Amino acid sequence: MPTKCDVLIIGGGVVGLSTGIAILEGNPSLKVIIAEKESRLALHASGRNSGVLHAGFYYSPDSLKAKFCRDGNRELRILAKKYSIPVREVGKVVVVRNEDENNRLETLFERGVKNLVDIEILDASVLNKYEPLAITHERFLWSPTTAVSDPIAIIDAMRLEFELLGGSIRHNTKISLTEINNEIIDSSHQFDATKIINAAGAQADRISRAVGVGTGYAMLPFMGVYRATQEKNLPLQRLVYPVPHPINPFLGVHFTLTLDHKVKIGPTAIPIAGREQYSFLSGWSGSDIAQSFKGMSSLIRGDAHDFGKIIRSEWPKVIQSLLVKESLELVPTANQVHEWYKKPPGIRAQLVHVSTGKLEQDFVVSRKLNSTHILNAVSPGWTSALPFGRYVKNLINS
Numbered sequence: 176m177p178t179k180c181d182v183l184i185i186g187g188g189v190v191g192l193s194t195g196i197a198i199l200e201g202n203p204s205l206k207v208i209i210a211e212k213e214s215r216l217a218l219h220a221s222g223r224n225s226g227v228l229h230a231g232f233y234y235s236p237d238s239l240k241a242k243f244c245r246d247g248n249r250e251l252r253i254l255a256k257k258y259s260i261p262v263r264e265v266g267k268v269v270v271v272r273n274e275d276e277n278n279r280l281e282t283l284f285e286r287g288v289k290n291l292v293d294i295e296i297l298d299a300s301v302l303n304k305y306e307p308l309a310i311t312h313e314r315f316l317w318s319p320t321t322a323v324s325d326p327i328a329i330i331d332a333m334r335l336e337f338e339l340l341g342g343s344i345r346h347n348t349k350i351s352l353t354e355i356n357n358e359i360i361d362s363s364h365q366f367d368a369t370k371i372i373n374a375a376g377a378q379a380d381r382i383s384r385a386v387g388v389g390t391g392y393a394m395l396p397f398m399g400v401y402r403a404t405q406e407k408n409l410p411l412q413r414l415v416y417p418v419p420h421p422i423n424p425f426l427g428v429h430f431t432l433t434l435d436h437k438v439k440i441g442p443t444a445i446p447i448a449g450r451e452q453y454s455f456l457s458g459w460s461g462s463d464i465a466q467s468f469k470g471m472s473s474l475i476r477g478d479a480h481d482f483g484k485i486i487r488s489e490w491p492k493v494i495q496s497l498l499v500k501e502s503l504e505l506v507p508t509a510n511q512v513h514e515w516y517k518k519p520p521g522i523r524a525q526l527v528h529v530s531t532g533k534l535e536q537d538f539v540v541s542r543k544l545n546s547t548h549i550l551n552a553v554s555p556g557w558t559s560a561l562p563f564g565r566y567v568k569n570l571i572n573s
């Protein structure tokens with residue numbers, strides 16, 4: 176017999192957990208189950224990210240990302256405090272490498288102001304007071320509310336919150352959906368749910384497509400490769416980022432700090448075949464390859480992104496010396512570090528709009544009948560999770 180529940184959430188990442196928390200906070204009498212295909216949480220994006228609490232200045236003011244990121248930053252700190260999870264208040268400098276980036280810095284600043292983010296543009300002459308090891312051209316941007324924390328500890332805290340509110344998590348439980356008689360149901364008949372929320376991260380589009388949602392997108396996964404060293408080898412005090420390319424939703428190779436005093440460089444943005452392809456030989460399927468190929472060909476056909484350039488610039492960075500070389504434009508003394516080691520890669524589950532060949536810039540939430548699908552939950556999905564969960568809760572109650 177299928178287990179009856181009011182809400183079935185597919186996926187126990189930060190987005191699924193936050194949604195579950197929001198639903199139960201609104202109505203503790205509901206039976207809410209999270210079905211997670213893995214034997215434990217945090218095996219995918221929510222446990223493999225950079226742990227940066229983004230401030231919220233990158234995103235177009237009318238986007239869901241802008242709507243959730245600034246408040247998510249504040250709310251994640253409150254959760255971290257409640258569970259004694261450290262947050263390092265390092266702040267971030269965004270530095271400029273050339274004149275063109277100088278103009279784009281202005282746009283970034285204006286977005287930050289519109290998004291009500293605490294942010295400043297400062298003269299290059301004061302950069303050494305913020306981050307003596309970084310260099311910039313004329314100006315830089317200072318973000319005091321960017322911080323770092325521990326993604327796995329945050330998942331554990333969210334899990335506890337969800338379970339304390341009465342929610343339950345079923346592990347080793349893989350869900351797929353189908354539509355029957357104007358209703359979306361769990362096609363394996365494990366659950367009989369009134370409402371279904373698909374928060375399956377990198378797999379969400381596969382699940383939604385089966386019920387005719389998100390069919391205009393293809394999934395093109397991008398692998399993020401990192402290198403790290405001990406902070407004593409490169410004593411940075413701040414996160415150091417370049418000005419991002421306006422059309423790419425990635426932030427460029429940058430320096431992040433971790434709670435355990437490491438400095439990381441990366442990530443790359445390498446197009447790959449598999450959405451869970453953490454090594455070359457596993458984590459992909461025939462349908463993953465087909466999707467990835469579809470995504471790549473629409474990028475090539477469209478004129479929004481120079482796909483050839485992405486390939487030419489990103490693939491070589493799997494070689495450590497070339498990744499480090501790119502980072503020297505931000506922090507030249509990184510050249511003197513000889514002890515870099517590999518960090519586990521992460522995969523950004525990036526959707527491509529098939530007809531236009533554009534990388535989708537925002538989170539996408541689509542509804543059909545009794546189901547809601549959260550697609551393209553890429554960065555800053557971790558920072559944004561708590562308000563994002565509330566938004567989904569309000570949507571399904573509307």
Ligand SMILES: Cc1cc2nc3c(=O)[nH]c(=O)nc-3n(C[C@H](O)[C@H](O)[C@H](O)COP(=O)(O)OP(=O)(O)OC[C@H]3O[C@@H](n4cnc5c(N)ncnc54)[C@H](O)[C@@H]3O)c2cc1C
Nearest residue numbers: 186188189190212221224225227350376521553555556558
């Ligand atoms: C390299 C990298 C760096 C990043 N850095 C940052 C950062 O510094 N700051 C930030 O804010 N964001 C960052 N992000 C983005 C952030 O990690 C994601 O936006 C966020 O974790 C997405 O959460 P999620 O719950 O949607 O997905 P996930 O964490 O992937 O969770 C989805 C879950 O669904 C499960 N699942 C999948 N299919 C099924 C199925 N059929 N049935 C049941 N369960 C299923 C999966 O096993 C998984 O546990 C980064 C992402 C990457 C990849």
